[in-house]
Amino acid sequence: MPDTITFTLDGETVQARPGETIWEVANGRGLVIPHLCHKPAPGYRPDGNCRACMVEIEGERTLAASCIREPTDGMVVTTHSARAKSARKMVIEMLLADQPERDAAHDRSSHLWDMAEANGIAESRLPTLEAERIPLLDDSHVAMRVNLDACIQCGLCVRACREVQVNDVIGMAGRGHDAYPVFDFDDPMGESTCVACGECVQACPTGALMEASIVDARQIGDSADWDRETKSICPFCGVGCQVSLKSKGDRIVKVDGIDGPANEGRLCVKGRFGFDYIHHPHRLTVPLIRRDDAPAKGLNVDPGNLSTHFRKATWEEALEAAAAGLRGRGREVAGFGSAKCSNEEAYLFQKFIRQGFGHNNVDHCTRLCHASSVAALLENVGSGAVTATFNEIENADVAIVIGANPVENHPVAATYFKQFAKRGGKLIVMDPRGQALKRHAAHMVQFRPGADVALLNSIMHVIADEGLTDRQYIEAMTENWEAQKAHLEGFAPEKMTGLTGIDADTVRAVARTFAGAKAAMIFWGMGVSQHIHGTDNSRCLISLALMTGQVGRPGAGLHPLRGQNNVQGASDAGLIPMFLPDYASVLSEEVREKYAGLWGDEGGHGGEIVAEKGLTVTEILGAVHDDRIKAMYILGENPAMSDPDLDHARAALAKLDHLVVQDIFLTETANYADVILPASAFAEKAGTVTNTNRQVQMGRPAVPPPGEARQDWWIVTELAKRCGLDWRYTHPRDVFAEMKQVMPSLDNITWARLEDEGAVTYPSLSPEDPGQPIVFADGFPRAGGRARFTPADVIPPDETPDAEYPMILTTGRQLEHWHTGSMTRRATVLDAVEPEANCSLHPSTLRKLGVAPGGTVRLTTRRGSVTLLARMDRAVAPDMVFLPFAYVEAAANLLTNPALDPFGKIPEFKFSAVKVEAAEPIAAE
Ligand SMILES: Nc1nc2c(c(=O)[nH]1)N[C@H]1C(S)=C(S)[C@@H](COP(=O)(O)OP(=O)(O)OC[C@H]3O[C@@H](n4cnc5c(=O)[nH]c(N)nc54)[C@H](O)[C@@H]3O)O[C@H]1N2
Numbered sequence: 068m069p070d071t072i073t074f075t076l077d078g079e080t081v082q083a084r085p086g087e088t089i090w091e092v093a094n095g096r097g098l099v100i101p102h103l104c105h106k107p108a109p110g111y112r113p114d115g116n117c118r119a120c121m122v123e124i125e126g127e128r129t130l131a132a133s134c135i136r137e138p139t140d141g142m143v144v145t146t147h148s149a150r151a152k153s154a155r156k157m158v159i160e161m162l163l164a165d166q167p168e169r170d171a172a173h174d175r176s177s178h179l180w181d182m183a184e185a186n187g188i189a190e191s192r193l194p195t196l197e198a199e200r201i202p203l204l205d206d207s208h209v210a211m212r213v214n215l216d217a218c219i220q221c222g223l224c225v226r227a228c229r230e231v232q233v234n235d236v237i238g239m240a241g242r243g244h245d246a247y248p249v250f251d252f253d254d255p256m257g258e259s260t261c262v263a264c265g266e267c268v269q270a271c272p273t274g275a276l277m278e279a280s281i282v283d284a285r286q287i288g289d290s291a292d293w294d295r296e297t298k299s300i301c302p303f304c305g306v307g308c309q310v311s312l313k314s315k316g317d318r319i320v321k322v323d324g325i326d327g328p329a330n331e332g333r334l335c336v337k338g339r340f341g342f343d344y345i346h347h348p349h350r351l352t353v354p355l356i357r358r359d360d361a362p363a364k365g366l367n368v369d370p371g372n373l374s375t376h377f378r379k380a381t382w383e384e385a386l387e388a389a390a391a392g393l394r395g396r397g398r399e400v401a402g403f404g405s406a407k408c409s410n411e412e413a414y415l416f417q418k419f420i421r422q423g424f425g426h427n428n429v430d431h432c433t434r435l436c437h438a439s440s441v442a443a444l445l446e447n448v449g450s451g452a453v454t455a456t457f458n459e460i461e462n463a464d465v466a467i468v469i470g471a472n473p474v475e476n477h478p479v480a481a482t483y484f485k486q487f488a489k490r491g492g493k494l495i496v497m498d499p500r501g502q503a504l505k506r507h508a509a510h511m512v513q514f515r516p517g518a519d520v521a522l523l524n525s526i527m528h529v530i531a532d533e534g535l536t537d538r539q540y541i542e543a544m545t546e547n548w549e550a551q552k553a554h555l556e557g558f559a560p561e562k563m564t565g566l567t568g569i570d571a572d573t574v575r576a577v578a579r580t581f582a583g584a585k586a587a588m589i590f591w592g593m594g595v596s597q598h599i600h601g602t603d604n605s606r607c608l609i610s611l612a613l614m615t616g617q618v619g620r621p622g623a624g625l626h627p628l629r630g631q632n633n634v635q636g637a638s639d640a641g642l643i644p645m646f647l648p649d650y651a652s653v654l655s656e657e658v659r660e661k662y663a664g665l666w667g668d669e670g671g672h673g674g675e676i677v678a679e680k681g682l683t684v685t686e687i688l689g690a691v692h693d694d695r696i697k698a699m700y701i702l703g704e705n706p707a708m709s710d711p712d713l714d715h716a717r718a719a720l721a722k723l724d725h726l727v728v729q730d731i732f733l734t735e736t737a738n739y740a741d742v743i744l745p746a747s748a749f750a751e752k753a754g755t756v757t758n759t760n761r762q763v764q765m766g767r768p769a770v771p772p773p774g775e776a777r778q779d780w781w782i783v784t785e786l787a788k789r790c791g792l793d794w795r796y797t798h799p800r801d802v803f804a805e806m807k808q809v810m811p812s813l814d815n816i817t818w819a820r821l822e823d824e825g826a827v828t829y830p831s832l833s834p835e836d837p838g839q840p841i842v843f844a845d846g847f848p849r850a851g852g853r854a855r856f857t858p859a860d861v862i863p864p865d866e867t868p869d870a871e872y873p874m875i876l877t878t879g880r881q882l883e884h885w886h887t888g889s890m891t892r893r894a895t896v897l898d899a900v901e902p903e904a905n906c907s908l909h910p911s912t913l914r915k916l917g918v919a920p921g922g923t924v925r926l927t928t929r930r931g932s933v934t935l936l937a938r939m940d941r942a943v944a945p946d947m948v949f950l951p952f953a954y955v956e957a958a959a960n961l962l963t964n965p966a967l968d969p970f971g972k973i974p975e976f977k978f979s980a981v982k983v984e985a986a987e988p989i990a991a992e
Pocket residue numbers: 304305436437469470471472473475476477497498499500502515516517518519591592593594595629630631877878879880881882883884885886887977
C-alpha cells in the first residue's frame with residue numbers, strides 16, 4: 068500500500084494519508100467544507116447521509132460526499148465550483164425549511180445555523196413544510212430537551228449513543244424524511260434507560276437535542292448564549308475529562324467535553340450536568356467561628372440557618388482563631404488533606420503539617436480507597452501508579468475488570484471498555500454483583516464477595532499447571548516465582564469452588580482466555596481494595612499479570628482505576644503519612660536531609676522531617692479517642708460520612724478541642740468545627756491535577772468564588788504564616804516550581820507547558836514528549852529492576868454472617884452521586900434523578916421479607932442501624948444488600964466495619980454481617 072495518495076484539491080497538488088477522507092484533507096488545509104452529519108471528533112465515523120459536504124470530482128457525474136470519500140491518486144477535486152456550492156446551499160436550504168422559526172424573538176444558535184451562514188444563507192427561501200410530522204417537544208428529562216421540529220435525521224445522536232458511549236438507547240424510527248430518533252422503544256426520554264451522558268446533545272448539530280439549562284420558557288435554546296469559555300478539568304472522578312465550561316456573568320451555564328487525552332470529547336452525567344453545585348445557596352461564603360454559647364457539637368446545624376452555632380467573622384479573625392488552636396501544639400495536631408483539590412494545594416497541606424508541627428500525621432482519602440493497591444504495587448512493582456493508561460485497552464485483546472463498576476464510577480473509561488468488547492475484545496468481569504458491564508462480558512464471573520484471593524489463586528493455579536505462563540518474561544523480569552508457583556499448587560479450582568461459588572470449568576476457561584491473550588490489561592477498584600485482605604487481593608492481580616508477561620507493552624498493564632479527580636496527584640504530592648512527595652520514605656535519611664535543605668530556613672521545625680511514619684486517617688480518629696490527637700485541620704474531606712463506624716468517627720470529631728474545616732459546604736464534618744474556612748470550588752481556581760492515567764492537567768478558573776470564599780492554596784498559606792512559617796507563595800505556579808525541585812516525576816513538565824498543552828503524562832522524557840502511556844518495558848523501579856511475586860493466602864472476612872446478622876452488607880456508589888453527597892445532592896439534575904436514600908436487594912429476598920419494591924427496610928449491623936427505601940435488583944446476590952454511602956439520612960458508614968487491612972490500613976467497607984427487616988415507611992416531612 069502506498070504511504071500517501073497524491074491528488075489535486077482546488078487546483079493544488081496535495082497528499083492524503085491512506086484512510087483519510089477528502090473532507091479531512093481539506094479541513095487540515097483550512098478549507099471550510101460545510102458538514103452536518105459528520106462530526107470531526109474522535110470516535111465518530113463519518114456517515115455521508117446529509118450531503119451538506121458535497122464536492123465535485125472530475126469525471127464523475129454526481130457530486131460526492133467529501134466526509135466519506137477517500138481520494139485516489141490523480142483524482143481532481145473541486146470544493147468551490149459553482150455546482151458544488153449551489154448543491155450544498157440547496158441541501159441546507161431544504162433542511163432549514165423544516166426548522167423552527169428563527170427571528171429576533173426566537174434567536175437561536177446551532178451548528179446548522181452556523182453552517183447556513185457559512186453558505187451565505189440567512190434564512191431559507193423554501194416555504195416551510197407544515198407536514199404532520201412526529202412531534203415534537205419531549206421535556207420529560209430533567210437534563211435535556213428533545214425538539215424533533217429541528218431534527219434533520221443526520222443520525223449523529225444515534226452514533227453518539229451507540230458507537231461512542233455504547234449506551235444503545237437512541238435508535239431511528241420511521242424512514243427517509245420522516246425518520247426521527249427514539250429512546251428505547253419510543254419512550255419519552257425521561258422514562259427511557261438513558262443515563263444522561265449528554266453525548267447526543269453535544270453531537271446534535273441543530274438543537275433538536277439540547278441541555279435543559281439553556282432553553283427558555285418557550286423551550287427555545289441558544290447554544291451560544293454564553294460569554295466566556297474556560298478549558299478545565301471535570302471535578303468528579305479520576306478519569307480527568309477535559310471540559311469546556313461555558314459561563315455567563317458569574318455562572319456556568321453549560322459544559323461540553325473537549326479532546327483531552329483521557330476523554331477525547333466524552334463526558335458522563337456528572338461532568339456534563341452536575342456542575343451547578345457550585346452555585347447552590349448552601350455555599351459557604353464567609354468565614355465562621357463557633358459561638359461561645361453554641362449547642363453541644365453534633366450533627367445539628369441547619370445549613371440554611373447557621374447563626375445558632377456559628378458567627379460570621381472576617382478572614383483576619385478566622386485565620387487567627389484557626390491558627391491559635393493549632394500553633395505550637397506539635398504532635399497533638401493532625402491533618403486530613405484533600406484529593407478534590409489541586410496538586411499544589413496537596414503539596415502545601417502536607418508541607419504545612421510536616422514543617423509546622425514536626426511530624427507526619429497527615430493523610431487523605433486514599434486511605435479509604437486504593438491504599439491497599441498502592442501498598443501492593445509499591446512492594447511488588449516499585450511504583451504505585453498505573454503501568455498503562457486505561458485508553459491502552461484499544462490495543463488489548465483481553466481485559467479483566469475486577470471489583471470495579473466503571474459504568475457508574477468511571478463512566479467515560481467504561482465507554483472505551485464497551486467499545487473494546489464491541490470490537491471483539493474479550494472482557495472478563497469478576498464481581499459478586501451482576502453489574503452493568505456484564506452485558507459486554509465474554510466471561511462474567513459472579514463469585515462470592517471477599518473470595519478474590521481464592522478465585523485469583525485458582526486461576527493462576529490453572530495457568531501454572533497447564534504451562535501457560537510466559538517463562539521468558541518470568542525469567543527476565545521477575546523474582547520469587549518459585550515460591551509463588553509452589554504456593555499456587557494448593558489452589559486447584561475444584562478446591563476453591565466452595566469459597567468462590569465458581570465451578571472449576573469456568574475458572575479454567577477464564578485462565579485460558581487470559582493466558583492466551585496477546586495483550587491483556589487488568590483494571591480493578593474498591594471491590595478488590597476495601598477488604599482486610601485488600602493488599603493480598605492486589606498482590607494476586609500483580610502476580611497474574613507478571614506470570615503471563617502482561618506488563619510494559621501496548622495493550623498490557625496493571626490499572627487500579629483511581630477514584631477522586633486528584634487522588635493520584637495528592638498521593639504523588641506527599642499527602643501520605645509514610646511518604647514525602649514522589650513516595651520518598653520519611654524513614655530515609657537522605658530524603659530528610661534534602662528537605663532540611665529545601666525547607667530549612669522557612670521557620671517551624673527548621674524543615675526537619677521526623678524519621679517516623681505518621682498516623683493514617685483511620686488511626687488518627689482512634690488517636691483522638693486515646694487523647695493523643697487533640698486538634699485537627701480538615702480540608703476538603705468529609706470523614707463524618709466517609710469513615711467506617713461513624714458513631715466512633717463522629718464522637719472523635721466532637722471530642723477534639725480544636726477543629727478547623729475548610730470546605731465549600733457546611734458538611735457533616737463542618738458541623739463539628741470550631742472554625743470554618745470557606746473555600747473555592749474547582750471551577751473557581753487555578754491548579755494542576757493528575758488523573759488515573761498519570762496525566763497532569765491544567766485546571767483553570769471559569770467563575771469567581773462566591774462572597775468572600777478564597778482559593779484553598781491561599782488559605783493554607785495564610786494559616787501556615789500564622790503558625791510561624793515564612794511562606795511567600797503568590798500563585799500556584801510558585802508552588803508547582805517548588806514541587807519540581809523534589810519530584811522527579813514532574814521532570815520536563817512545566818507550568819507553562821501545561822498552560823499550553825493542557826495535559827502531559829508523566830514520565831515525560833523530554834520537553835517535547837507528551838509523556839509515556841506505558842511504563843516498565845525494560846525493568847521495574849525496584850532493586851535489581853525486577854518485579855516480585857508475593858504469594859497470598861485466603862483470609863476470611865473480619866465478620867461473617869451468623870444467626871443474628873445473617874446477610875452480607877456491601878457498600879459503594881451510584882452513577883449520579885459523589886461519595887458523601889455534599890456536591891451531588893446539591894446539583895439540580897443529579898439530585899432530581901436520585902433524590903432518596905436507597906438500598907438494593909434481590910427480588911427473592913424482598914419476597915421473603917414481605918417487602919414490595921419501593922418499600923422500606925431496616926438494616927442493622929453490630930455498629931448501627933438505618934431505615935430506607937428498598938429497590939429490587941436481580942444483580943444483587945440473594946444473601947446480600949447493596950447500600951450506597953451518599954445519603955446522610957441513612958448513612959452507610961453507621962453500619963460498616965472499621966477492621967483494617969494490616970498493610971494498607973484500609974477498612975473493610977465491602978463486607979459486614981447485617982440483619983435486614985421490613986420497616987414502617989419513613990414519614991414524609
Ligand atoms: N458516581 C460516582 N463515581 C465515582 C465515585 C462516586 O462516589 N460516585 N467515587 C470515586 C472514587 S473515590 C472511587 S475510589 C471509585 C470507586 O469505583 P469502584 O471501584 O467501581 O467502586 P464501588 O462501587 O465501591 O465498588 C466496585 C465494585 O466492587 C464490587 N465488589 C464488592 N465486593 C467485592 C468483592 O469482594 N470482590 C470483588 N472482586 N468485587 C466486589 C461491587 O459489586 C462493585 O461493582 O469511583 C470514583 N467514581
